[in-house]
Each structure stands twice: as C-alpha cells, then as structure tokens.
Amino acid sequence: MAIQPPYPSFETPDVIDDFFVAGRNLWPDLASFKNLKFDREQVPAEIVRFLRSTTLNEHGVAHYLGSYFQNYQNDFKLRFWSAMWTAEEYTHYIILRRICQGLDADLTEKDFHGLEMGDYFQNMKAYLDRIKVDPSIDMRMLQLIYGVLQEYGAVIAYTAAAEQCGIPEIAAILKRVAKDEMRHCRFNQVALEAMLEHCSEGEKALVWPQFRAIWGDLEMPTEHIGYFAEIGATDLYTSLWDGEKKSKIVLYLSRYFSKYRQYMNNSASA
Amino acid sequence: MPSPSPPQRAEIVRRLAISLAELLRLESPDSIHAESDLRKDLGVDSLGLVDLVTVAEEDFSVRFSSSTDFSVIHTVGDVAGLIEEQLARTSAV
Numbered sequence: 587m588a589i590q591p592p593y594p595s596f597e598t599p600d601v602i603d604d605f606f607v608a609g610r611n612l613w614p615d616l617a618s619f620k621n622l623k624f625d626r627e628q629v630p631a632e633i634v635r636f637l638r639s640t641t642l643n644e645h646g647v648a649h650y651l652g653s654y655f656q657n658y659q660n661d662f663k664l665r666f667w668s669a670m671w672t673a674e675e676y677t678h679y680i681i682l683r684r685i686c687q688g689l690d691a692d693l694t695e696k697d698f699h700g701l702e703m704g705d706y707f708q709n710m711k712a713y714l715d716r717i718k719v720d721p722s723i724d725m726r727m728l729q730l731i732y733g734v735l736q737e738y739g740a741v742i743a744y745t746a747a748a749e750q751c752g753i754p755e756i757a758a759i760l761k762r763v764a765k766d767e768m769r770h771c772r773f774n775q776v777a778l779e780a781m782l783e784h785c786s787e788g789e790k791a792l793v794w795p796q797f798r799a800i801w802g803d804l805e806m807p808t809e810h811i812g813y814f815a816e817i818g819a820t821d822l823y824t825s826l827w828d829g830e831k832k833s834k835i836v837l838y839l840s841r842y843f844s845k846y847r848q849y850m851n852n853s854a855s856a
Numbered sequence: 857m858p859s860p861s862p863p864q865r866a867e868i869v870r871r872l873a874i875s876l877a878e879l880l881r882l883e884s885p886d887s888i889h890a891e892s893d894l895r896k897d898l899g900v901d902s903l904g905l906v907d908l909v910t911v912a913e914e915d916f917s918v919r920f921s922s923s924t925d926f927s928v929i930h931t932v933g934d935v936a937g938l939i940e941e942q943l944a945r946t947s948a949v
Contacts (some may be wrong), residue, residue: 798903798906798907801902801903802901802902802903828927829925829926829927829928830923830925832902832926832927833925833926833927834922836905836909836926837909837922837924839906840906840909840910840913841913844910844914
C-alpha cells in the first residue's frame with residue numbers, strides 16, 4: 587500500500603527549481619581538477635585519512651538516496667531535492683577523489699567494494715526507529731531534522747580539514763565544499779519550515795525534542811556502513827570537531843532549533 | 857529614563873542555578889553554586905550544553921560569541937562570567 591503524506595512539503599516547486607539552478611553553477615572548474623598534484627608530506631596523516639574516508643563517504647550517496655526516498659515517502663518535491671542533493675554530493679566525491687589522487691592516496695577497488703557491501707538502509711532505519719520521539723512522527727520531519735545536523739556537521743568537518751590540511755590550494759577547495767554543505771543544511775531548514783506550515787500544533791511540538799534526541803545520540807552515516815569501522819574511519823569525521831568546533835555546532839543548532847521550543851511549551855500547557 | 861543596570865555576577869549565578877535545577881529536574885537550586893562543575897557535579901553533557909546555551913541566551917537575552925569554546929568552560933561561575941561579559945557588551949552599545 588502506498589504511503590500518502592497528509593500534506594506536501596512545498597506548495598510549489600519554485601524552491602526546488604531555484605536550488606537546481608544555483609547548483610548548476612557551483613563547480614564550473616570541475617574538469618580542471620583532473621591533474622592535481624600535491625606534496626603529501628605537507629598534509630598531516632590524519633587529514634589524508636579523513637580525505638580518503640570522506641571521499642568514500644561522498645561516494646556512498648547511492649546508499650543514502652534509498653533511505654531518503656523511503657523517508658520522504660511519496661512527497662514528489664522532496665524526492666526531487668534528494669536526487670539533486672545526490673548529484674551534488676557525487677560532485678564532492680569526484681573533487682575529493684581528485685585531491686586524494688593528487689596526494690597519491692587514491693581509493694582502491696577494495697574500498698569501493700567495502701562501501702557497496704554496506705547495509706546502510708537497514709542500519710539507518712533501525713537508528714531512526716530508535717531515536718524517534720513519537721512513533722507517529724512524519725518521517726520527512728525526522729529526516730529533515732537529522733539532515734540539518736548531518737549537513738552542519740559536514741560544514742564543520744570540512745572547515746576544520748581546510749584549516750589543518752597545510753596546502754592552501756586544498757584548503758580553498760575544502761572551503762568550497764563546506765559552503766555547499768551549508769547550502770544543503772539550509773535547504774533542510776527551509777523544507778522543514780515549509781512543511782511545518784501544514785502541521786498541527788502537536789506535530790510542531792515534536793521538533794525540539796526530536797532535535798535533542800538526535801543530538802544526544804548522534805550517529806553519522808559512516809557509522810551505518812560496516813566498512814568504515816573495518817578501516818578505522820568511523821569517527822574520523824567527528825574527530826575534527828574539537829572543543830571550539832563542537833561549540834560552534836552547539837551554538838548554531840541550539841539557536842536554530844530553539845525557536846521550536848515554544849510549540850513544545852504550548853503543547854505542555856494546553 | 858535610564859535603562860536598568862545589568863545583573864551582577866551573584867545574581868546571574870542565582871538565576872542560572874534556578875534554570876539549571878529546572879533543566880536537570882533537581883528539587884531545588886540550592887545545591888548549585890558558582891563553583892559547581894557542569895560536567896562532574898551536574899552531569900551536563902553535550903545534550904545538556906544545548907539546553908544550557910538555549911536557556912542562558914533566552915533568560916538573559918544575550919548571544920554567546922561565535923568563538924566561545926565551551927570545552928574550556930567548567931563551572932556555573934564560568935558560564936555566569938560569559939553572560940556577564942555579553943551583558944556588559946550589550947549595555948556598552
């Protein structure tokens with residue numbers, strides 16, 4: 587039986603259209619990354635490990651898209667967005683792989699095979715089922731809230747890697763990737779806000795506790811694919827969140843989601 | 857009419873203690889002092905930090921600086937100091 591969301595995320599496809607158009611112009615120099623060459627000695631070993639694992643992570647979009655499609659149900663506009671997001675993350679994979687190749691640290695067939703063998707869909711489903719604050723929560727809402735955290739986490743990880751990588755040319759590329767991830771973070775917010783316009787007060791009251799539940803038990807995508815644990819790369823992403831960076835995340839997310847506390851308070855006092 | 861002067865450190869600690877007691881579901885704020893360690897004494901973890909930031913910014917109408925590093929903030933008094941700093945900046949504007 588088809589699952590029918592009770593209301594659409596966006597009234598019109600305009601936001602999706604704008605996202606698509608802006609996305610066409612982000613990497614006009616993509617082809618020029620083909621022959622990058624860097625001195626690996628200048629890049630800390632942990633950053634090389636991060637670059638390799640995050641390249642693989644960006645290549646994992648085929649896993650992630652399946653989960654997005656499931657959670658966005660038959661919301662046509664959010665499905666379009668996921669397809670566009672997938673293409674942008676795949677672009678990141680290509681760029682990051684070019685950097686890895688330039689550092690003589692290319693991915694191997696074993697890496698790709700290990701990634702493809704992952705059971706992300708089931709693991710992510712189990713994770714989301716575990717952290718749901720209400721069994722009836724709209725899965726689109728849950729995915730969008732998670733998306734804000736995941737994408738902002740990526741912004742911070744790429745920013746930190748840019749600061750630590752030791753080669754200005756790589757740093758400049760990583761900062762551009764971080765900017766794209768911020769755009770993805772923002773889209774999740776815009777979609778959440780558009781969706782909430784149609785939600786009941788009771789549904790709106792779930793946003794703040796759901797954000798807290800995810801933040802309190804945050805698992806990034808790499809934790810749901812076994813191969814990342816096999817190569818010791820599960821925590822590479824979050825290991826770049828030092829005290830200052832984690833504080834940035836706390837401040838940003840608290841400020842964004844705190845506006846939804848009022849719905850929870852209203853619901854409690856009703 | 858002159859604007860009210862910002863609360864002093866002791867008053868900030870007192871108000872923070874009330875908010876923290878509520879957040880942590882303590883019966884009374886009396887056991888929370890300026891020297892109380894957020895993590896060791898009060899069990900404020902990364903989730904608790906989100907609540908603390910939210911409540912502190914709302915209750916005192918301040919915005920912590922984006923360069924704030926909460927990993928070096930250990931006690932309730934440290935948080936009060938940050939709030940005091942922000943309040944002073946706001947009133948100086």
